[in-house]
Amino acid sequence: MNNSQNQCGLHRVVIVGGGTAGWLAAGVFGAKLSTKHSVTLVESPTVSSIGVGEGSWPSLRDTLLDIGISESEFLTLCQGAFKQGSSFVNWRKNAHSYYHPFTVPAAYNELDIHACWKALAPNTPYQDAFSLQAAMCVAGKAPKQIATPDYAHVLNYGYHFDATKLADLLKQHCVDKLNVDYVSGHIGSIKSSSDGYIEKLITECGKEIVGDLFIDCSGSSGLLIDKHFNVPWIPVKRTMLNDRAVALQVPYSDTDTEIKSTTVATAQTCGWTWDIALQHRRGVGLVYCSQFTNEEQAKQVLIDYVRERYPSAHDAELSFRTLSF
Known part of the structure; x- marks a missing residue:
């Protein structure tokens, strides 16, 4: 944001990246800003939502209410x-x-x-x-x-909640109800003003997206923060040893399975597991430290956890997702 933007105000908000973070940001701006403002979200058509963090704090209730999504619909x-x-x-x-x-x-x-x-x-x-x-x-x-x-x-x-389904709901609501402009495409280049602030994004197809405020919701890609502004990652290894996770989605074998209303965090020999119950499946995962445990060992710990608690789950139905942070 440069001096002229400070004086004239922010009228064009551009969000880079979708998923839950990007579409929540679009929803908040879309619901709060007047018709004199525009909100645009540009999202890669090939980068999918991480879809692992499937639990929220109570504050999400206020956010969904503010942007106009009914609780029953959600x-x-x-x-x-x-x-x-x-x-x-x-x-x-x-x-x-x-x-x-x-x-x-x-x-x-x-x-x-x-x-x-x-x-x-x-x-x-x-x-x-x-x-x-x-x-x-x-x-x-x-x-x-x-x-x-x-x-x-x-x-x-x-x-x-199912994080992928939440991103889809937010996207539909933002576009249909809040007049958020949606651009599907890859960022090809970023143009800055003489003082270094971003003026516009250009997709690989040549579409120009001009804005006054740019928000980076591209996750670990860091398209604006990292690749454009070269802001370095802040290492937290000294205080947060766990730096990897493996995750599984476990289908229910019985539609009458009890749905626990807490996230179950269980300490393991290496790291800890999360266990989240949804209406149609469970989301489980293991957070661990790669300095002491390799990926195959971590996967085995998680499989053992699932087999012990949910013996009806079949290995053929389980597909691992891996994350680094």
């Missing part, structure tokens, strides 16, 4: 389910688990909750001393009733 089209928090299994020792519920303790900002717990109920698990939510999760109960309005809650919650 849950239906994205195979969604409620997420009331996370359950951590075997992190302290085997056969030990605890819940991190999304509903905060009453008066948490007025009292020393930890001191009250130690004084009044030291032998009661923290999760049970101050919240009903863990017990509701164990009992298989939802955080709201069928008559509760969209996005309202009795207990706080986020979602589990």
